[in-house]
Amino acid sequence: MHELYTVLAGYYDAIYSRRVQDIEKEIDFVESIFMEDAKREVKKVLDLACGTGIPTLEMVGRGYEVLGVDLHEEMLEVARKKAKNCQNVSFMQGDALEIAFREEFDAATMFFSSIMYFDEDAIKRLFSSVVGAIREGGVFIADFPNPLVMKSSGPFVWDEKRGDETLIITDWRELENASQRLHFKRLVQILKPSGEVRAFYVHDILNLYTPREMRLLAREYFSDVKIYGDLKRELGGNARRFWLVGVK
Ligand SMILES: C[S@@+](CC[C@H](N)C(=O)[O-])C[C@H]1O[C@@H](n2cnc3c(N)ncnc32)[C@H](O)[C@@H]1O
Known part of the structure:
Protein backbone atom coordinates (compact mmCIF):
# COMPACT_ATOMS: atom_id res chain seq x y z
CA MET A 1 0.00 0.00 0.00
CA HIS A 2 1.33 3.45 -0.93
CA GLU A 3 0.28 5.67 1.97
CA LEU A 4 0.88 8.99 0.16
CA TYR A 5 -1.75 7.98 -2.40
CA THR A 6 -4.12 6.10 -0.06
CA VAL A 7 -4.50 7.18 3.59
CA LEU A 8 -2.85 10.54 2.81
CA ALA A 9 -4.73 11.20 -0.45
CA GLY A 10 -6.86 13.86 1.28
CA TYR A 11 -3.66 15.68 2.27
CA TYR A 12 -1.97 15.54 -1.16
CA ASP A 13 -3.04 19.01 -2.33
CA ALA A 14 -1.99 20.52 1.01
CA ILE A 15 1.43 18.81 0.85
CA TYR A 16 1.87 20.10 -2.73
CA SER A 17 0.25 23.52 -2.19
CA ARG A 18 3.11 25.18 -4.10
CA ARG A 19 2.43 22.98 -7.10
CA VAL A 20 -1.25 23.93 -6.96
CA GLN A 21 -0.13 27.58 -7.18
CA ASP A 22 2.23 26.88 -10.12
CA ILE A 23 -0.06 24.71 -12.21
CA GLU A 24 -1.23 27.55 -14.50
CA LYS A 25 2.35 28.19 -15.69
CA GLU A 26 2.89 24.48 -16.28
CA ILE A 27 -0.27 24.07 -18.31
CA ASP A 28 0.54 27.26 -20.29
CA PHE A 29 3.69 25.40 -21.37
CA VAL A 30 1.78 22.17 -22.06
CA GLU A 31 -0.66 24.12 -24.23
CA SER A 32 2.25 25.57 -26.20
CA ILE A 33 3.33 21.97 -26.92
CA PHE A 34 -0.22 21.03 -27.93
CA MET A 35 -0.21 23.94 -30.37
CA GLU A 36 3.34 23.80 -31.71
CA ASP A 37 4.37 20.13 -31.54
CA ALA A 38 1.22 18.07 -31.99
CA LYS A 39 0.36 17.37 -35.62
CA ARG A 40 -3.36 17.53 -34.95
CA GLU A 41 -5.66 19.79 -33.01
CA VAL A 42 -5.77 18.73 -29.37
CA LYS A 43 -9.25 18.53 -27.92
CA LYS A 44 -9.38 15.25 -26.02
CA VAL A 45 -6.65 14.41 -23.48
CA LEU A 46 -5.82 11.28 -21.49
CA ASP A 47 -4.15 12.32 -18.22
CA LEU A 48 -2.33 9.26 -16.90
CA ALA A 49 -1.42 9.03 -13.19
CA CYS A 50 -3.73 12.01 -12.72
CA GLY A 51 -3.67 11.83 -8.90
CA THR A 52 -6.06 14.34 -7.32
CA GLY A 53 -6.56 16.00 -10.71
CA ILE A 54 -4.44 19.15 -10.22
CA PRO A 55 -3.29 19.30 -13.88
CA THR A 56 -6.39 17.45 -15.14
CA LEU A 57 -8.76 20.13 -13.89
CA GLU A 58 -6.53 22.97 -15.09
CA MET A 59 -6.76 21.48 -18.61
CA VAL A 60 -10.54 21.05 -18.25
CA GLY A 61 -10.80 24.72 -17.21
CA ARG A 62 -9.14 25.63 -20.50
CA GLY A 63 -11.72 23.77 -22.57
CA TYR A 64 -10.13 20.34 -23.08
CA GLU A 65 -12.12 17.17 -22.59
CA VAL A 66 -10.04 15.06 -20.21
CA LEU A 67 -10.12 11.52 -18.87
CA GLY A 68 -7.97 11.10 -15.76
CA VAL A 69 -6.67 7.63 -14.96
CA ASP A 70 -4.95 6.69 -11.71
CA LEU A 71 -3.99 3.51 -9.92
CA HIS A 72 -5.35 4.68 -6.57
CA GLU A 73 -9.08 5.07 -6.01
CA GLU A 74 -8.42 7.28 -2.94
CA MET A 75 -6.70 9.89 -5.17
CA LEU A 76 -9.56 9.72 -7.67
CA GLU A 77 -12.13 10.27 -4.90
CA VAL A 78 -10.44 13.60 -4.12
CA ALA A 79 -10.31 14.46 -7.85
CA ARG A 80 -14.00 13.62 -8.34
CA LYS A 81 -15.02 15.84 -5.41
CA LYS A 82 -13.05 18.76 -6.86
CA ALA A 83 -14.64 18.14 -10.29
CA LYS A 84 -18.21 18.00 -8.94
CA ASN A 85 -19.38 21.00 -10.97
CA CYS A 86 -17.18 20.43 -14.03
CA GLN A 87 -18.24 19.11 -17.38
CA ASN A 88 -15.96 17.42 -19.88
CA VAL A 89 -14.03 15.44 -17.28
CA SER A 90 -14.18 11.89 -16.03
CA PHE A 91 -11.95 9.77 -13.87
CA MET A 92 -11.22 6.08 -14.08
CA GLN A 93 -9.27 3.75 -11.84
CA GLY A 94 -6.63 1.85 -13.77
CA ASP A 95 -3.00 1.01 -14.30
CA ALA A 96 -1.33 3.16 -16.98
CA LEU A 97 0.37 -0.01 -18.23
CA GLU A 98 -2.94 -1.79 -18.77
CA ILE A 99 -4.94 0.87 -20.61
CA ALA A 100 -6.48 -0.50 -23.79
CA PHE A 101 -7.80 2.59 -25.59
CA ARG A 102 -7.63 2.56 -29.38
CA GLU A 103 -6.83 5.95 -30.94
CA GLU A 104 -9.35 7.80 -28.78
CA PHE A 105 -7.26 10.79 -27.67
CA ASP A 106 -5.40 13.68 -29.31
CA ALA A 107 -2.88 13.81 -26.46
CA ALA A 108 -1.77 11.89 -23.39
CA THR A 109 -0.01 13.42 -20.41
CA MET A 110 1.78 12.10 -17.34
CA PHE A 111 2.75 14.87 -14.96
CA PHE A 112 4.87 15.52 -11.89
CA SER A 113 7.55 12.87 -12.41
CA SER A 114 5.02 10.02 -12.39
CA ILE A 115 6.99 8.48 -15.28
CA MET A 116 9.74 7.73 -12.71
CA TYR A 117 7.60 4.88 -11.39
CA PHE A 118 8.45 2.94 -14.55
CA ASP A 119 11.74 1.12 -15.10
CA GLU A 120 13.07 0.42 -18.63
CA ASP A 121 10.80 -2.57 -19.25
CA ALA A 122 7.73 -0.86 -17.83
CA ILE A 123 8.40 2.40 -19.69
CA LYS A 124 8.39 0.49 -22.99
CA ARG A 125 5.00 -0.99 -22.07
CA LEU A 126 3.83 2.50 -21.13
CA PHE A 127 4.92 4.00 -24.48
CA SER A 128 3.26 1.15 -26.32
CA SER A 129 -0.05 1.71 -24.45
CA VAL A 130 0.12 5.46 -25.03
CA VAL A 131 0.83 5.09 -28.74
CA GLY A 132 -2.21 2.81 -28.95
CA ALA A 133 -4.40 5.34 -27.12
CA ILE A 134 -3.56 8.49 -29.13
CA ARG A 135 -4.48 9.29 -32.72
CA GLU A 136 -2.01 9.86 -35.57
CA GLY A 137 -0.28 13.20 -35.01
CA GLY A 138 -1.21 13.14 -31.32
CA VAL A 139 1.33 13.94 -28.64
CA PHE A 140 2.55 12.42 -25.36
CA ILE A 141 4.00 14.74 -22.70
CA ALA A 142 5.75 13.68 -19.48
CA ASP A 143 8.06 15.60 -17.16
CA PHE A 144 10.99 14.17 -15.19
CA PRO A 145 13.89 15.60 -13.14
CA ASN A 146 17.47 15.98 -14.36
CA PRO A 147 19.45 13.17 -12.65
CA LEU A 208 16.15 8.15 -13.14
CA TYR A 209 16.63 8.85 -16.84
CA THR A 210 19.03 11.19 -18.59
CA PRO A 211 17.45 13.10 -21.51
CA ARG A 212 19.47 11.01 -23.96
CA GLU A 213 18.22 7.74 -22.44
CA MET A 214 14.65 8.96 -22.49
CA ARG A 215 14.98 10.05 -26.12
CA LEU A 216 16.47 6.67 -27.15
CA LEU A 217 13.71 4.74 -25.39
CA ALA A 218 10.91 6.92 -26.73
CA ARG A 219 12.04 7.07 -30.33
CA GLU A 220 11.30 3.36 -30.73
CA TYR A 221 7.61 4.25 -30.27
CA PHE A 222 7.07 7.82 -31.51
CA SER A 223 7.80 9.26 -34.94
CA ASP A 224 9.26 12.43 -33.48
CA VAL A 225 10.76 12.86 -29.99
CA LYS A 226 11.88 16.07 -28.34
CA ILE A 227 13.17 16.79 -24.88
CA TYR A 228 12.63 20.29 -23.55
CA GLY A 229 14.09 21.81 -20.40
CA ASP A 230 12.24 23.58 -17.61
CA LEU A 231 9.30 25.45 -19.14
CA LYS A 232 10.93 26.33 -22.47
CA ARG A 233 10.52 24.67 -25.85
CA GLU A 234 14.30 24.12 -26.06
CA LEU A 235 16.86 22.05 -24.15
CA GLY A 236 18.86 24.54 -22.11
CA GLY A 237 22.25 23.80 -20.51
CA ASN A 238 21.38 23.10 -16.90
CA ALA A 239 17.66 22.51 -16.92
CA ARG A 240 16.43 20.97 -13.68
CA ARG A 241 13.30 19.42 -15.14
CA PHE A 242 12.85 17.84 -18.55
CA TRP A 243 9.76 17.45 -20.67
CA LEU A 244 9.49 14.44 -22.97
CA VAL A 245 7.41 15.20 -26.04
CA GLY A 246 6.61 12.23 -28.27
CA VAL A 247 4.57 12.73 -31.43
CA LYS A 248 2.78 9.73 -32.94
C1 LIG B 1 3.39 12.29 -7.93
S1 LIG B 1 1.71 11.81 -8.16
C2 LIG B 1 1.27 12.84 -9.53
C3 LIG B 1 -0.21 13.13 -9.61
C4 LIG B 1 -0.62 14.13 -10.70
N1 LIG B 1 -0.17 13.73 -12.01
C5 LIG B 1 -0.11 15.52 -10.40
O1 LIG B 1 0.51 16.11 -11.28
O2 LIG B 1 -0.37 16.04 -9.29
C6 LIG B 1 1.90 10.21 -8.88
C7 LIG B 1 0.60 9.50 -9.19
O3 LIG B 1 0.92 8.36 -10.00
C8 LIG B 1 -0.04 7.36 -9.72
N2 LIG B 1 0.46 6.08 -10.26
C9 LIG B 1 1.59 5.42 -9.91
N3 LIG B 1 1.74 4.31 -10.66
C10 LIG B 1 0.70 4.28 -11.54
C11 LIG B 1 0.29 3.41 -12.57
N4 LIG B 1 0.99 2.31 -12.85
N5 LIG B 1 -0.84 3.68 -13.25
C12 LIG B 1 -1.58 4.79 -12.96
N6 LIG B 1 -1.25 5.65 -11.97
C13 LIG B 1 -0.13 5.41 -11.27
C14 LIG B 1 -0.18 7.44 -8.21
O4 LIG B 1 -1.36 6.82 -7.74
C15 LIG B 1 -0.17 8.95 -8.00
O5 LIG B 1 -1.48 9.48 -7.98
Whole structure:
Protein backbone atom coordinates (compact mmCIF):
# COMPACT_ATOMS: atom_id res chain seq x y z
CA MET A 1 0.00 0.00 0.00
CA HIS A 2 1.33 3.45 -0.93
CA GLU A 3 0.28 5.67 1.97
CA LEU A 4 0.88 8.99 0.16
CA TYR A 5 -1.75 7.98 -2.40
CA THR A 6 -4.12 6.10 -0.06
CA VAL A 7 -4.50 7.18 3.59
CA LEU A 8 -2.85 10.54 2.81
CA ALA A 9 -4.73 11.20 -0.45
CA GLY A 10 -6.86 13.86 1.28
CA TYR A 11 -3.66 15.68 2.27
CA TYR A 12 -1.97 15.54 -1.16
CA ASP A 13 -3.04 19.01 -2.33
CA ALA A 14 -1.99 20.52 1.01
CA ILE A 15 1.43 18.81 0.85
CA TYR A 16 1.87 20.10 -2.73
CA SER A 17 0.25 23.52 -2.19
CA ARG A 18 3.11 25.18 -4.10
CA ARG A 19 2.43 22.98 -7.10
CA VAL A 20 -1.25 23.93 -6.96
CA GLN A 21 -0.13 27.58 -7.18
CA ASP A 22 2.23 26.88 -10.12
CA ILE A 23 -0.06 24.71 -12.21
CA GLU A 24 -1.23 27.55 -14.50
CA LYS A 25 2.35 28.19 -15.69
CA GLU A 26 2.89 24.48 -16.28
CA ILE A 27 -0.27 24.07 -18.31
CA ASP A 28 0.54 27.26 -20.29
CA PHE A 29 3.69 25.40 -21.37
CA VAL A 30 1.78 22.17 -22.06
CA GLU A 31 -0.66 24.12 -24.23
CA SER A 32 2.25 25.57 -26.20
CA ILE A 33 3.33 21.97 -26.92
CA PHE A 34 -0.22 21.03 -27.93
CA MET A 35 -0.21 23.94 -30.37
CA GLU A 36 3.34 23.80 -31.71
CA ASP A 37 4.37 20.13 -31.54
CA ALA A 38 1.22 18.07 -31.99
CA LYS A 39 0.36 17.37 -35.62
CA ARG A 40 -3.36 17.53 -34.95
CA GLU A 41 -5.66 19.79 -33.01
CA VAL A 42 -5.77 18.73 -29.37
CA LYS A 43 -9.25 18.53 -27.92
CA LYS A 44 -9.38 15.25 -26.02
CA VAL A 45 -6.65 14.41 -23.48
CA LEU A 46 -5.82 11.28 -21.49
CA ASP A 47 -4.15 12.32 -18.22
CA LEU A 48 -2.33 9.26 -16.90
CA ALA A 49 -1.42 9.03 -13.19
CA CYS A 50 -3.73 12.01 -12.72
CA GLY A 51 -3.67 11.83 -8.90
CA THR A 52 -6.06 14.34 -7.32
CA GLY A 53 -6.56 16.00 -10.71
CA ILE A 54 -4.44 19.15 -10.22
CA PRO A 55 -3.29 19.30 -13.88
CA THR A 56 -6.39 17.45 -15.14
CA LEU A 57 -8.76 20.13 -13.89
CA GLU A 58 -6.53 22.97 -15.09
CA MET A 59 -6.76 21.48 -18.61
CA VAL A 60 -10.54 21.05 -18.25
CA GLY A 61 -10.80 24.72 -17.21
CA ARG A 62 -9.14 25.63 -20.50
CA GLY A 63 -11.72 23.77 -22.57
CA TYR A 64 -10.13 20.34 -23.08
CA GLU A 65 -12.12 17.17 -22.59
CA VAL A 66 -10.04 15.06 -20.21
CA LEU A 67 -10.12 11.52 -18.87
CA GLY A 68 -7.97 11.10 -15.76
CA VAL A 69 -6.67 7.63 -14.96
CA ASP A 70 -4.95 6.69 -11.71
CA LEU A 71 -3.99 3.51 -9.92
CA HIS A 72 -5.35 4.68 -6.57
CA GLU A 73 -9.08 5.07 -6.01
CA GLU A 74 -8.42 7.28 -2.94
CA MET A 75 -6.70 9.89 -5.17
CA LEU A 76 -9.56 9.72 -7.67
CA GLU A 77 -12.13 10.27 -4.90
CA VAL A 78 -10.44 13.60 -4.12
CA ALA A 79 -10.31 14.46 -7.85
CA ARG A 80 -14.00 13.62 -8.34
CA LYS A 81 -15.02 15.84 -5.41
CA LYS A 82 -13.05 18.76 -6.86
CA ALA A 83 -14.64 18.14 -10.29
CA LYS A 84 -18.21 18.00 -8.94
CA ASN A 85 -19.38 21.00 -10.97
CA CYS A 86 -17.18 20.43 -14.03
CA GLN A 87 -18.24 19.11 -17.38
CA ASN A 88 -15.96 17.42 -19.88
CA VAL A 89 -14.03 15.44 -17.28
CA SER A 90 -14.18 11.89 -16.03
CA PHE A 91 -11.95 9.77 -13.87
CA MET A 92 -11.22 6.08 -14.08
CA GLN A 93 -9.27 3.75 -11.84
CA GLY A 94 -6.63 1.85 -13.77
CA ASP A 95 -3.00 1.01 -14.30
CA ALA A 96 -1.33 3.16 -16.98
CA LEU A 97 0.37 -0.01 -18.23
CA GLU A 98 -2.94 -1.79 -18.77
CA ILE A 99 -4.94 0.87 -20.61
CA ALA A 100 -6.48 -0.50 -23.79
CA PHE A 101 -7.80 2.59 -25.59
CA ARG A 102 -7.63 2.56 -29.38
CA GLU A 103 -6.83 5.95 -30.94
CA GLU A 104 -9.35 7.80 -28.78
CA PHE A 105 -7.26 10.79 -27.67
CA ASP A 106 -5.40 13.68 -29.31
CA ALA A 107 -2.88 13.81 -26.46
CA ALA A 108 -1.77 11.89 -23.39
CA THR A 109 -0.01 13.42 -20.41
CA MET A 110 1.78 12.10 -17.34
CA PHE A 111 2.75 14.87 -14.96
CA PHE A 112 4.87 15.52 -11.89
CA SER A 113 7.55 12.87 -12.41
CA SER A 114 5.02 10.02 -12.39
CA ILE A 115 6.99 8.48 -15.28
CA MET A 116 9.74 7.73 -12.71
CA TYR A 117 7.60 4.88 -11.39
CA PHE A 118 8.45 2.94 -14.55
CA ASP A 119 11.74 1.12 -15.10
CA GLU A 120 13.07 0.42 -18.63
CA ASP A 121 10.80 -2.57 -19.25
CA ALA A 122 7.73 -0.86 -17.83
CA ILE A 123 8.40 2.40 -19.69
CA LYS A 124 8.39 0.49 -22.99
CA ARG A 125 5.00 -0.99 -22.07
CA LEU A 126 3.83 2.50 -21.13
CA PHE A 127 4.92 4.00 -24.48
CA SER A 128 3.26 1.15 -26.32
CA SER A 129 -0.05 1.71 -24.45
CA VAL A 130 0.12 5.46 -25.03
CA VAL A 131 0.83 5.09 -28.74
CA GLY A 132 -2.21 2.81 -28.95
CA ALA A 133 -4.40 5.34 -27.12
CA ILE A 134 -3.56 8.49 -29.13
CA ARG A 135 -4.48 9.29 -32.72
CA GLU A 136 -2.01 9.86 -35.57
CA GLY A 137 -0.28 13.20 -35.01
CA GLY A 138 -1.21 13.14 -31.32
CA VAL A 139 1.33 13.94 -28.64
CA PHE A 140 2.55 12.42 -25.36
CA ILE A 141 4.00 14.74 -22.70
CA ALA A 142 5.75 13.68 -19.48
CA ASP A 143 8.06 15.60 -17.16
CA PHE A 144 10.99 14.17 -15.19
CA PRO A 145 13.89 15.60 -13.14
CA ASN A 146 17.47 15.98 -14.36
CA PRO A 147 19.45 13.17 -12.65
CA LEU A 148 22.74 14.83 -13.62
CA VAL A 149 22.20 17.73 -11.22
CA MET A 150 20.67 15.60 -8.47
CA LYS A 151 22.43 14.71 -5.22
CA SER A 152 21.58 12.69 -2.15
CA SER A 153 20.14 15.36 0.08
CA GLY A 154 18.00 16.21 3.04
CA PRO A 155 16.41 16.03 5.43
CA PHE A 156 14.33 18.99 4.31
CA VAL A 157 11.60 19.94 6.75
CA TRP A 158 8.66 22.21 6.03
CA ASP A 159 5.11 22.70 7.18
CA GLU A 160 1.74 23.13 5.53
CA LYS A 161 -1.82 23.64 6.78
CA ARG A 162 -4.99 21.73 6.00
CA GLY A 163 -7.87 23.42 7.81
CA ASP A 164 -6.94 23.44 11.49
CA GLU A 165 -4.37 20.65 11.07
CA THR A 166 -0.64 21.31 10.69
CA LEU A 167 1.47 19.02 8.53
CA ILE A 168 5.19 18.68 9.23
CA ILE A 169 6.83 17.11 6.22
CA THR A 170 10.39 15.75 6.24
CA ASP A 171 11.97 14.57 2.96
CA TRP A 172 15.25 12.80 2.15
CA ARG A 173 16.67 11.78 -1.19
CA GLU A 174 19.21 8.98 -1.54
CA LEU A 175 20.72 8.43 -4.97
CA GLU A 176 21.90 5.03 -6.15
CA ASN A 177 24.08 6.14 -9.05
CA ALA A 178 24.96 2.71 -10.46
CA SER A 179 21.36 1.54 -10.73
CA GLN A 180 20.08 5.06 -11.51
CA ARG A 181 17.48 4.84 -8.83
CA LEU A 182 16.32 7.42 -6.36
CA HIS A 183 15.13 6.48 -2.89
CA PHE A 184 12.65 9.17 -1.97
CA LYS A 185 11.79 9.02 1.72
CA ARG A 186 9.17 11.12 3.41
CA LEU A 187 7.80 11.42 6.92
CA VAL A 188 4.44 13.18 7.21
CA GLN A 189 3.33 14.17 10.71
CA ILE A 190 -0.20 15.47 11.14
CA LEU A 191 -0.75 17.63 14.21
CA LYS A 192 -4.38 18.04 15.23
CA PRO A 193 -5.57 20.98 17.38
CA SER A 194 -6.34 18.47 20.18
CA GLY A 195 -2.62 17.67 20.37
CA GLU A 196 -3.05 14.28 18.72
CA VAL A 197 -0.22 13.46 16.28
CA ARG A 198 -0.35 10.88 13.47
CA ALA A 199 2.77 9.96 11.52
CA PHE A 200 3.24 8.23 8.16
CA TYR A 201 6.45 7.14 6.50
CA VAL A 202 6.72 6.69 2.73
CA HIS A 203 9.64 5.17 0.81
CA ASP A 204 9.44 5.35 -2.99
CA ILE A 205 12.01 3.81 -5.31
CA LEU A 206 12.05 5.89 -8.49
CA ASN A 207 13.82 5.45 -11.83
CA LEU A 208 16.15 8.15 -13.14
CA TYR A 209 16.63 8.85 -16.84
CA THR A 210 19.03 11.19 -18.59
CA PRO A 211 17.45 13.10 -21.51
CA ARG A 212 19.47 11.01 -23.96
CA GLU A 213 18.22 7.74 -22.44
CA MET A 214 14.65 8.96 -22.49
CA ARG A 215 14.98 10.05 -26.12
CA LEU A 216 16.47 6.67 -27.15
CA LEU A 217 13.71 4.74 -25.39
CA ALA A 218 10.91 6.92 -26.73
CA ARG A 219 12.04 7.07 -30.33
CA GLU A 220 11.30 3.36 -30.73
CA TYR A 221 7.61 4.25 -30.27
CA PHE A 222 7.07 7.82 -31.51
CA SER A 223 7.80 9.26 -34.94
CA ASP A 224 9.26 12.43 -33.48
CA VAL A 225 10.76 12.86 -29.99
CA LYS A 226 11.88 16.07 -28.34
CA ILE A 227 13.17 16.79 -24.88
CA TYR A 228 12.63 20.29 -23.55
CA GLY A 229 14.09 21.81 -20.40
CA ASP A 230 12.24 23.58 -17.61
CA LEU A 231 9.30 25.45 -19.14
CA LYS A 232 10.93 26.33 -22.47
CA ARG A 233 10.52 24.67 -25.85
CA GLU A 234 14.30 24.12 -26.06
CA LEU A 235 16.86 22.05 -24.15
CA GLY A 236 18.86 24.54 -22.11
CA GLY A 237 22.25 23.80 -20.51
CA ASN A 238 21.38 23.10 -16.90
CA ALA A 239 17.66 22.51 -16.92
CA ARG A 240 16.43 20.97 -13.68
CA ARG A 241 13.30 19.42 -15.14
CA PHE A 242 12.85 17.84 -18.55
CA TRP A 243 9.76 17.45 -20.67
CA LEU A 244 9.49 14.44 -22.97
CA VAL A 245 7.41 15.20 -26.04
CA GLY A 246 6.61 12.23 -28.27
CA VAL A 247 4.57 12.73 -31.43
CA LYS A 248 2.78 9.73 -32.94
C1 LIG B 1 3.39 12.29 -7.93
S1 LIG B 1 1.71 11.81 -8.16
C2 LIG B 1 1.27 12.84 -9.53
C3 LIG B 1 -0.21 13.13 -9.61
C4 LIG B 1 -0.62 14.13 -10.70
N1 LIG B 1 -0.17 13.73 -12.01
C5 LIG B 1 -0.11 15.52 -10.40
O1 LIG B 1 0.51 16.11 -11.28
O2 LIG B 1 -0.37 16.04 -9.29
C6 LIG B 1 1.90 10.21 -8.88
C7 LIG B 1 0.60 9.50 -9.19
O3 LIG B 1 0.92 8.36 -10.00
C8 LIG B 1 -0.04 7.36 -9.72
N2 LIG B 1 0.46 6.08 -10.26
C9 LIG B 1 1.59 5.42 -9.91
N3 LIG B 1 1.74 4.31 -10.66
C10 LIG B 1 0.70 4.28 -11.54
C11 LIG B 1 0.29 3.41 -12.57
N4 LIG B 1 0.99 2.31 -12.85
N5 LIG B 1 -0.84 3.68 -13.25
C12 LIG B 1 -1.58 4.79 -12.96
N6 LIG B 1 -1.25 5.65 -11.97
C13 LIG B 1 -0.13 5.41 -11.27
C14 LIG B 1 -0.18 7.44 -8.21
O4 LIG B 1 -1.36 6.82 -7.74
C15 LIG B 1 -0.17 8.95 -8.00
O5 LIG B 1 -1.48 9.48 -7.98
